[in-house]
Amino acid sequence: MSSLPSARILARSLGALLASALATTSHAQEPARLHGLRPDSLEIRDVMVVRGDGAPPFGPTSVFVRDGKLVAALDGTPATVIDGTGLWLLPGLVATHAHLQEASAGIPMPMEYQGALWLACGVTTIRDLGSTIARSLRVRARGDKGEFPCPRILLYHQLGAVHSKEEAVARVRAIASAGGDGIKFWSNVNYPPEVLRAALQEAANNRLRTTAHIGVGESNAIHYADGGIDCIEHWYGIPDAALRGVQDFPARFSYSNEVDRFREAGKLWRQTDPEKLEAVLQHLVEREVAWSPTLAVYEASRDLVRAQNQPWFREWLHPALEAFFSPSLDSHGSYFIGWSSTDETAWRENYRIWMGALRRFAELGGTVATGEDAGYIYLLYGFGLLREMELHLEAGFHPLEVVRHASYHGAKVLGREQDFGRVLPGLDADLILVNGNPLENLKRLYPTGCDEYRDGKSAPTGGIRWTIRGGRIWHGPTLATQVKDLVRQAREKTSGGR
Numbered sequence: 001m002s003s004l005p006s007a008r009i010l011a012r013s014l015g016a017l018l019a020s021a022l023a024t025t026s027h028a029q030e031p032a033r034l035h036g037l038r039p040d041s042l043e044i045r046d047v048m049v050v051r052g053d054g055a056p057p058f059g060p061t062s063v064f065v066r067d068g069k070l071v072a073a074l075d076g077t078p079a080t081v082i083d084g085t086g087l088w089l090l091p092g093l094v095a096t097h098a099h100l101q102e103a104s105a106g107i108p109m110p111m112e113y114q115g116a117l118w119l120a121c122g123v124t125t126i127r128d129l130g131s132t133i134a135r136s137l138r139v140r141a142r143g144d145k146g147e148f149p150c151p152r153i154l155l156y157h158q159l160g161a162v163h164s165k166e167e168a169v170a171r172v173r174a175i176a177s178a179g180g181d182g183i184k185f186w187s188n189v190n191y192p193p194e195v196l197r198a199a200l201q202e203a204a205n206n207r208l209r210t211t212a213h214i215g216v217g218e219s220n221a222i223h224y225a226d227g228g229i230d231c232i233e234h235w236y237g238i239p240d241a242a243l244r245g246v247q248d249f250p251a252r253f254s255y256s257n258e259v260d261r262f263r264e265a266g267k268l269w270r271q272t273d274p275e276k277l278e279a280v281l282q283h284l285v286e287r288e289v290a291w292s293p294t295l296a297v298y299e300a301s302r303d304l305v306r307a308q309n310q311p312w313f314r315e316w317l318h319p320a321l322e323a324f325f326s327p328s329l330d331s332h333g334s335y336f337i338g339w340s341s342t343d344e345t346a347w348r349e350n351y352r353i354w355m356g357a358l359r360r361f362a363e364l365g366g367t368v369a370t371g372e373d374a375g376y377i378y379l380l381y382g383f384g385l386l387r388e389m390e391l392h393l394e395a396g397f398h399p400l401e402v403v404r405h406a407s408y409h410g411a412k413v414l415g416r417e418q419d420f421g422r423v424l425p426g427l428d429a430d431l432i433l434v435n436g437n438p439l440e441n442l443k444r445l446y447p448t449g450c451d452e453y454r455d456g457k458s459a460p461t462g463g464i465r466w467t468i469r470g471g472r473i474w475h476g477p478t479l480a481t482q483v484k485d486l487v488r489q490a491r492e493k494t495s496g497g498r
């Protein structure tokens with residue numbers, strides 16, 4: 001083989017160099033100027049709009065922002081104009097189940113990593129369902145000032161283990177005075193119905209919203225609904241209320257062993273009585289309990305190889321998460337020790353029944369929202385919410401309904417639908433601008449983009465070009481670079497320390 005390149009190859013690479021130089025100059029000004037800025041007024045021109053409440057798309061049209069809020073029109077010239085040609089504008093996405101994490105597997109992770117990932121994936125609001133109260137309040141204050149790329153954060157603190165009505169009431173009051181927006185009912189104990197009722201009543205007295213990851217035991221979804229819970233996370237407690245007796249645990253089962261726990265959870269939905277399940281779903285809808293199913297976080301249970309080999313791990317996965325995700329009984333959700341084809345098959349059936357129940361719940365009038373629970377079980381922040389949207393599509397929802405789950409319904413679950421979650425004048429300007437129509441292909445939302453057939457050949461497309469939170473503009477490709485740089489630096493540090 002000759003080591004000298006031919007004249008034709010040289011000409012071709014020169015052409016490519018020139019083309020890439022031109023491409024860089026034409027895009028360089030825009031992001032450098034706008035990334036992280038919050039102009040007084042903004043016009044997004046010639047853009048297609050999906051409002052977020054299920055209404056059909058409209059446009060091309062202009063969308064206006066003044067002082068961080070959507071307005072019907074601007075008087076005078078806008079301070080900033082974004083050309084929306086070829087872009088689709090949607091409300092910013094709401095992750096109703098998230099965790100702020102400053103470290104994983106004992107390895108620190110900067111908040112900038114999580115924040116930039118969420119915004120790059122179009123997530124403008126997260127509900128933190130358990131972290132350190134004081135630290136999270138500080139993170140939120142920095143994020144609100146725009147000191148680093150960060151979604152809006154709502155803080156729900158965990159109720160934890162309480163064993164009496166008095167203990168429950170005291171804990172709720174402590175959470176209220178610490179400055180939380182709500183309470184997540186979760187602990188390794190299952191709250192007895194009278195303790196649960198007292199805690200929910202005290203939460204209502206303190207105007208705290210509530211959600212629950214229901215533990216297996218005496219109280220199930222019906223008890224929570226009757227006590228006034230606002231939302232149910234995952235699915236625990238719902239099939240439990242529709243069993244003919246108790247769950248069919250094998251004699252050697254231990255709830256403390258996560259392999260046992262997740263293996264048997266994969267057989268739960270098939271044990272439900274269809275008539276009882278229908279009655280449970282109806283009851284939840286009557287009591288106005290919402291459901292954030294977090295379908296994405298259990299997906300490894302039905303397809304482990306897929307979960308372990310997501311292509312974005314190559315450049316976007318922080319070494320702290322990589323370490324945490326490796327199978328171990330010490331890391332919550334890393335239960336894949338001896339996980340078998342039989343387990344995956346059971347989980348596939350589990351998903352079919354679960355998704356059917358979710359559809360039925362929505363048909364009855366129930367509010368379905370999207371959460372992710374990323375940082376656990378091979379799920380990356382932001383990417384988890386986009387995968388969740390794809391799984392809502394798989395459950396049988398129309399793409400417009402999927403967007404509604406991820407925007408308007410998310411805001412409703414948080415009790416904030418008058419503040420954000422739709423593209424409507426008067427609401428906060430939480431918006432995403434997507435390269436192409438995501439209703440046609442949700443994969444266009446992924447910051448890694450996707451390949452599509454165009455003009456006779458495969459071409460890269462998609463991705464979120466701009467994420468706007470409360471009028472502050474973030475450039476998608478710049479966020480992507482920030483994340484990848486943080487990952488590269490962390491990997492160098494980790495391998496250097498060995």
Ligand SMILES: [Zn+2]
Nearest residue numbers: 097099129373
């Ligand atoms: Zn969680």
